[in-house]
Amino acid sequence: MERQIMTRISSQAEAAAATGIDRHHPQNLVELKNIDKVYPNGTVAVERANLDIAENEFFCFVGPSGCGKSTIFNMITGLTEHTGGELSVLGTESKEARKENEIAFVFQEPTLLPWNNLLENVSLPLKLRKVPKKQRHEEGERVLELVGLKDYTKSLPSQLSGGMKMRVSIARALISRPKLLLMDEPFGALDEFTRQSLQDELLRIWSQDQRMTVLFITHNVFEAVYLSSQVVVMTPSPGRISDVIQIDEPFPRGENFRVAPSFSQYVQSVTSSLEH
Amino acid sequence: MERKQEERVGESLTLPNLSQSKPAVNQRSKMTEFVRRKALQILPSVTLFVVFFGAWELILRLADIAPFIFPKPSDIVVAAQGNWVNLLGAAQATTTGALAGFAISTVLAISMAIILSLSKWIEKSVYPYIVILQTIPIVAVIPIIVIWFGAGIQSIIIVVFLISFFPILTNTLIGLNSTDQNMKNLFYLYNASRFQTIFKLRIPAALPYIVAGLKISCTLAFIGAIVGEYMAGIGGAEGGLGQAITVAATRLETPYLFACGLTASLLSVTVYQIVTKLSERMLSSWHESEMK
Ligand SMILES: Nc1ncnc2c1ncn2[C@@H]1O[C@H](COP(=O)(O)OP(=O)(O)O)[C@@H](O)[C@H]1O
Ligand SMILES: [Mg+2]
Secondary structure: OHHHHHHHHHHHHHHHHHHOOOOOOOOEEEEEEEEEEEOOOOOEEEEEEEEEEEOOOEEEEEOOOOOOHHHHHHHHHOOOOOOEEEEEEOOEOHHHHHOOOOEEEEOOOOOOOOOOOHHHHHOHHHHHOOOOHHHHHHHHHHHHHHOOOHHHOOOOHHHOOHHHHHHHHHHHHHOOOOOEEEEEOOOOOOOHHHHHHHHHHHHHHHHHHOOOEEEEEEOOHHHHHHHOOEEEEEEOOOOEEEEEEEOOOOOOOOHHHHHOHHHHHHHHHHHHHHHO | OHHHHHHHHHHHHHOHHHHHHOHHHHHHHHHHHHHHHHHHHHHHHHHHHHHHHHHHHHHHHHHOOOOOOOOOHHHHHHHHHHOHHHHHHHHHHHHHHHHHHHHHHHHHHHHHHHHHHHOHHHHHHHHHHHHHHHHOOHHHHHHHHHHHHOOOHHHHHHHHHHHHHHHHHHHHHHHHHOOOHHHHHHHHHOOOOHHHHHHHHHHHHHHHHHHHHHHHHHHHHHHHHHHHHHHHOOOHHHOOHHHHHHHHHHOOOHHHHHHHHHHHHHHHHHHHHHHHHHHHHHHOOOOHHHHO
16 A cells, blocks of 8 residues: 555656656646536526646546536536636637647547548547648547557447447547547446446556546546546535545556445545535 | 359259258358348239239229220230330430439539528528428419420429429438537537538538438429429420320320320339439448438
8 A cells, every 4th residue: 555655656756757747736727716607597507616627637527417517518618608707728718728629528429420430530620620631540540549449440430339439439539639638428328347448448548648637527426436536526506516535546546446445435435525 | 153053042942941951051041041032022012013903904804994994004005015116205305304303403402401501590581481482382383484484395394493492402401400419519629610510510411311302302303394294395206204194185095194104103213213222322331320
């Protein structure tokens, strides 16, 4: 246990040295200051939310459905505007930030184009940016390899299982090497086995990257604890951030963590915080 | 090699049980299976065809009805053989009119749907008028077309165009407007231009709808051509099936009239099949789930 903590500290220090960022005083990728969101129909979806999101973190947002998780994401991506407070994304407004191609998205549905093969599907973001074909296909092959689908470049989405489609969706998000990856209940529709193997893959990809921050929505407390460096606990009516719980467990994490006593302690503290 | 396979097929057709019991003749039983399934597929329609025309022939023969009142299939065949050249010429003229009008309405309807879908505002203001236009009976419009454009192929093509335009337009519009919201969000979040969203997302996603519109319109095109010829056709050998039907009716050549009618439906069924096959091929690479 002690040794693990030691390695975590040293690997953190290495990571910090490699990226040139001090982990303890990082530059914030996203800052929410007293954010409110009232929809035109009067629904108060989010109330006075405060949150700082640093580089190279893994944030999970947990909470019952309707507590404003997706709304927070939509404000960060600029799909909807906040109605109060200050929101900064990559140091600017959300709509401006999106234009820098540093933000990527994975939704609950894989949202693949059924008429395009996997290579075309994953390189769509580059195609929309008019990146030359050769370059975008090189990048496409890179990310398909990253998610273990490099033999399927010419396959069509209809030929894949649900888990594989989600891998493609993740690959597409990774193609522009984003600083910020937003995932809204990406594994919600998958079976438990597929879900766990995708969790491990996601963690592997994230720790290899050393720079990317993942924001991940789930209503599964176990998933949240297993994946994140920080768990953001949200409560409904009105949607509020009630707690941010740090998960001090080193990466890489594996089966050992799922059965460790510390895991159930974390689960318990997240659960009790959800009930408040 | 080929001959050998044929023999095998013949053999296994007669001995289906034997071929199934031996794993060595797996290939052979597969072939048999294929042939048998194909035969079973077309068997009902072939039977129905034979029964229908057989009963028709038999009943009329027994009832001893005059061919100019209700012709027997054999009368129709004889009439078709006797007027072979006229029938062929008429069929050709009708096909030309129908396909020309269909092609024009395909191009114009799809283009117009795209333009309408570019802006909600344009669509909202224009679409009601399109619906109103669609409800005007074509028979009421044809005399005006003849007055403006004169009798002849040009008027026939316009009639075909009018009758086959709206199903393609409406279907394409519905298709363009039914793009999945998640997909639209995806394109929006990756900063796609409106142009990119239309051509890389909404049009391909609308393809099954467009194809459905084309299938409806291609048969309507033949109805339009025949109605057009009937009302705005030109006399003589150049006239199409509609013209031939009018002439046959006035001369009480009922068997030939039937021959013309059957030819018309044969033509539109053929074109329908071609459109269906082409669209299946076009859509086969995707939408496998939605095709079924
Ligand atoms: N476009 C909208 N208009 C009105 N109310 C909305 C809209 N989107 C979400 N809401 C409401 O806002 C609240 C938060 O929704 P959401 O952020 O989707 O929750 P979550 O993702 O946590 O399930 C819910 O009560 C929901 O009904
Ligand atoms: Mg949600």
